[in-house]
Each structure stands twice: as C-alpha cells, then as structure tokens.
Amino acid sequence: MSLLELDDVKVHFPVRKGVLFNRTVGHVYAVDGVSLKVEAGQTYGLVGESGCGKTTLGRGVLRLVDITDGEVVFDGTDLAKLPEEEMRRYRRRLQMVFQDPLGSLNPRQNIESILSEGMAAHGIGKDQDERRERIKEILAKVGLPTNALSRYPHEFSGGQRQRIGIARALVLEPDVIICDEPVSALDVSVQAQVINLLEELQESMGLTYLVIAHDLAVVRHISDVIGVMYLGSLVEEAPSDALYAGPKHPYTKALMSAVPVPDPEVEDRRERILLQGDLPSPANPPAGCRFHTRCPWAQDRCAAERPVLTDVGDGHKVACHFAAEIEAGTLELTRPTGIEAVTETKAVAAEGPDADKVAIPAQSSGDQPAEKKAEKQEQDSAEADALAKADALAKADAPVEADAPAKAEAPAGADEAAEADALAKTDDVPPADDADAGKADADDADAPESDASGAESAKTG
C-alpha cells in the first residue's frame, strides 16, 4: 500500500454574498475529484497553472482546509474523517514547507524559538536542552551555521530562510513533507541549492515528498511521478521521464511546449502549441472536459462528457477521450494553434462575445495542415458571460479591490499612472508584517502560514 493515498478528494469553497455573507451563491471548485498515490520514499510532483488547486490540495491533505468529499489515507488511516483530536497526532508526521519563507516565519522569534515551538507542542525532546541539540543536528543537515540559533529570520537570505523552513519541518521527524512552491521565491542560483538539499535529505532520511510547483522544469527534475492539474483535477499522471518523453494530454502538451528552455538551439526548433484564451474560473468550470474551451482538438463529445483519468499502460494515466487518436495523428485540430489561423479566430470573435479565444501566431506551424480547416466552435455567449461573471466573483477576494483605493489617487492618464507606479516600485518595500495574524490561528504550532488566517476567516465568515 502507498504511504499516502488520495481518493476522489474534493475541496469546494462556498462563495458567499449578502450583507452578512450568509447567502451561499455558488462554489469555487478548487479541488474537484483528485485521486493519487504517493509511494514511501518517493517524490510526487504536482504541476499546473495558477489557481488550478495545487495549494488547496496540499492544505486539504493536512486538513488546513475542510475536505468536502473523498478520502486522504495516510499510512492506512483516512485523515479526512478523523476528529481534530486524533488528527493532531498525524500533524507531526505530515509537514509542509511554504513558498514564502519570510511570510511563514515569525519575525520576532529567533530561530531556536521557531524550531523548538513545534517540537514542544508535539512533545519531542524532554527539555529545551535536548531539543536544542536536536535542532543543531538538523541545522547542520540543512547547511546552516549553529550560530543561526539566536538570530532572527530577517538576518538571513531567501535561500537560508527556506532552509529554516525545511528545518522547521524536519525537527518534527515527519514521514511526508508537502513542499508548496519550495523554490519559486528564490533566485535562480539559489534554487539549485535548495533543490539539491531536498534531494539529499530525501536520500539520507528516507523522506516522502509531495512537491507542488508551477515550474515544470523544477518538478520534472525532482519528481519520480508527476501529476498535471487543470482546474481542480488531474488530467495526466506519469513517471517523470515518460511524461517528458511523451505527454499525452493536450493540456500537458501545450504546457510543456510553452516552457522556455535556456538553449537557443532548442528554442529555435521547438514547436509551440499556443493555447487560446485564459483559464476559466474554478467557480464556473466548463462542463464535460474542463479543458474543452481551450483544447485545440476539442470535439462535440468533450463538452458533454467528462473524461476520467485512465491508465493507458506503464502507469501512464490520462484523462482525455481522444488521447489515442491524438497520439495516432488521426484527429483533426478544431482550433487554430498557429499563425494562419489568426483571421479565422477573429471571425469567430466577431460572432459573439467570446472571452476565451485568442490566437497568437505559433513559432512554427507549417506542417499542421489541419489548422486551416474550418472551425466549428459555437460557444454560446451565455456561457462566456457567465464565466466572466464568475470570474468577477472569484476576483472579489483578490488584492484587486484592496489596491483600488490607493491607486485611485494616482493622476488620471495611463502615462502618469504608469509613472506613479514606477516610482512606487523603486521603493524597497519590506514585506507586510502579518506574522501576528498568522500566529492567531496557529493553534497547531506547525502552521503559522501567513495566508492561513485569511483562509480561516473566509471559512468562518
């Protein structure tokens, strides 16, 4: 049996409205039926674009958000239904490393205090001396000097802070570490240090990782198995090398073809599948295959019937009705991916308010005759409008609104707005200090994550 097994996990957030926010007007289907297995000692990498539900899934596993439905079986126990009391015992064994190391470390606590807090809460070490010894060992493991103990988070560089974040997880002797964007806030030259560190620690301590990241190259580098998420569910899963060698889902193909490689030879030869439009809102996901509004191969069936993740051999799983036909090259494109198609898309755009179609010329598209083929996309405008509305809803909690009042004072006229903004940008603004807010809900000492409080209040609000 696998160490961690997710079975049809769903996390839906209610969208509330009304003066008291007491009317539920819909749901954000952040995670909508994910099943996956993480083997002991291995790394499962979860990739996907912003908003596809990666973080929510990770938080769901740790029960930092409520699981709407499904099972999270860890070491034989379904965490999803565990009473909070019992869940505490499992918290220690499942740890999380966050993207923003500074935001998740309390600036007023020194490193010893940050690291020993969780240990004390979980009864690790009989006294502070014993804990300190253990912390020293871990600090050495993550490549920090012992004198770090009495220092504060701001005295460290980004990479060092991420090491502290990793140490904080390690002192609790977890079995599984969920790393949410562990390197995306770091400089390129420092990313590699942290990636290597994670790999070394896995080797020496037998750790199991669930790594969440939007950077496919990073995920490919460290993962044994990769799951590709789109709008709350997995569209493809395969061993790392197999996925790279032969992506089968249209979304994976597009995603992979879009990742820039630091090599002009590769860049000049590559065939790019350029997707049209933007990610639909998870508050109003398209019916059928969630990718059908952007898929270059979408057929009638795709809008009606949701494909399930199916094993097509050698542990390669894909959720697409037409994966075999696409691979065999027998399915014609129904949507342009290339330069010749621009005029056609415009014609479509003229037919109705279609938010989701944009054509941008591909780098090379010569050998795809199907592109010229007529396209039969009759996306009804009602759907597009609904999407737009849902989008606005979803945006309501985004920083957009918070920003507006401040910006409203900026001089009118785009030029000046840009200027004012440019000026504002040159200020070296220190990150907002919300560690207190983070602490408030950190009754389980292992999660003083900065946005945890936000999520809490959204939940209770």
Place this chain on the structure above:
Amino acid sequence: MALLSVEELSVTFTAKGRKDSTAVDGVSFDVDQGQVVGLVGESGCGKSVTSLALMGLLPGKGVKVGGRAEFDGKDLLSMSPRKLRDMRGSQLAMIFQDPLSSLNPVVPIGVQVTEILERHRGLKGEAARKEAANLLDRVGIPDPTRRLKEYPHQLSGGMRQRALIAMAVACAPRLLIADEPTTALDVTIQAQILELLKELVDQEGTALLMITHDLGVVAGLCDQVNVLYAGRAVESAGRRELFAHPTHPYAHGLLGSIPRLDAPRGEPLSPIRGSINDRIAWADGCAFAPRCDYYTMECLTGTPELTEPRAAGHQVRCVNPVLPKPKAEVSA
C-alpha cells in the same frame, strides 16, 4: 549608430541617514533598430533601476545618475522632464511586470487607450476610438469594442498585459522596454505574450529591450544578451554564442544551476554557492569573488576589465574566464 547607446550608466541612491547604495554600477550596452536585447540577472542586480533611469522615471530626489545614455543621438539623462515625457509618449515606451498596477483601475481600458492616441497622435473622438479598437485587436484581444468599455480588473492577467502592450505600441515607438513582462503570468499565457512581442519586432521593426531573470525567455527571444551581476554587465554576447559558451563564471554557473525540462532526470544540478548578499564592492574587485570557483588573488585588484577572451564581440568581465582547456592539457 545604435538606436540606444548606454555607456557606464550608474545609479546611486543617497537617502538621508542611510549609506549610499549603488544599484547600477557602470552598465554599458547598445540596442540597434529592430533588435531584441536582453538584460538578464537575478533579483536586485539593477535591471529595473536601469530601465527606470533610461525612461527618466527615477525619483527626482536622493538619486545620483552617472554615465551616458543616448537615444537616437540625444542624451536621455540630461533631457528636460518635458521633452522626456514627449519622447516617452512617442518614441520610447515601457511595459511592466504587473500590468494591473500600470493601468488606472478606475478608468475603462478604452479611455486609457484613446487618451494616448489623442495626446500623442492627435486623433479625436470616433477616429481615436476606432484606432483603439484596432490596437486591441492587433494584440489579440477578442471583441475589442466590448473590452474597451471594461475596467482593468475585469480583464485577466494575460489580457491586461496585452492591453498594456497595445498602449505601449499605440504610437509606434522605436524602442520598447519590457521589464519582466511575463513574470507574473502563467507559462501558457507567457508563451502567447512572447509571441506577440516577437511579432511586433518582426513586423514593426521596433527595438526591444527585454528585461528578465529567465534565461529560457532570453534564449528564445533576444539577439544580444547582457548578463548583469550586482549592477554591472559581466558578460555580453550574441544569444547563440552566450548559451553555447558561457564564459564568465557567474553566467557559466547560472546555466549549470537551472533545471532544464529537457535534461534527463537524476542529473544533479551544480548550484552557485552563497547568495547575492555575499559580495564585495566592484571598486575593490570582482563582486562575484566570494561565490566564485575560479577566484584568485588577482580578482581583488579593482574592477575586472571587459575583455574578449573567446570571440570578437563576446565580452567578459573576468580575470579567469571559463575557457576550454588547451589541447595539450587535455591529452596529458
């Protein structure tokens, strides 16, 4: 002559009660008509400050700017604010990483675009509106007439960046400065925007100064690449030359530390040790010395000169450049 010629540009912030901090420390590069030039480097290496200096958008107080920056033969650094503003509307344009903060949130997109057309191209009323719709269409925004009535927050990140590009190219600028234009976007949207930029350069002959930390983006887009470290260009070369033969230890190390999508799994990365915080002042020697595997005592005798140790036009600021081993040594 180059369209934009930057020579020994330096920017020092001189806030009261704080130590002077030099953000840009002698940066030189040229941008020719229709060329895409990349400024690449890690956070804090001075990319944005360089672009703001060129656009005349640095704060008026507490900043010392040195060196030269000539655009079409005219000195940008000594130009009057008024003249600079005219230039910015017509000849020079800039797009930023976060399109939302560069757009006015309380003014519909359409008004923001037509305003530019009215101010800089003298178009009025219906003509301006028509041209605005044209522009949005040009950058791939579907249903432009409807979009023109919308506010920035009603557009997705990718759409906003397109709108910003539309505004930037409204007056057919000769040089477009793009500061991390795709960093905030998802990779599939990034691919769309990069194609759009390429298309603009190809079709309009606009020169593009592309600022990014992403070497992958540079590899696909830039003709000429400048690698910055701690406020100085440490290596400059044509894109193929640079990626095939990274010669400065920093550039060399950077390429070795990036996980590549096309690299077989299991191949370890070779990180650069330390962080940008471990550096010395360029005046004392090579700023990269504390992190460098090739470091020798000579590295601490003032700023290393730019040399061309490998190929003509491939400039490297290092006393011990990374060169292929001489044949004799290899066989020995």
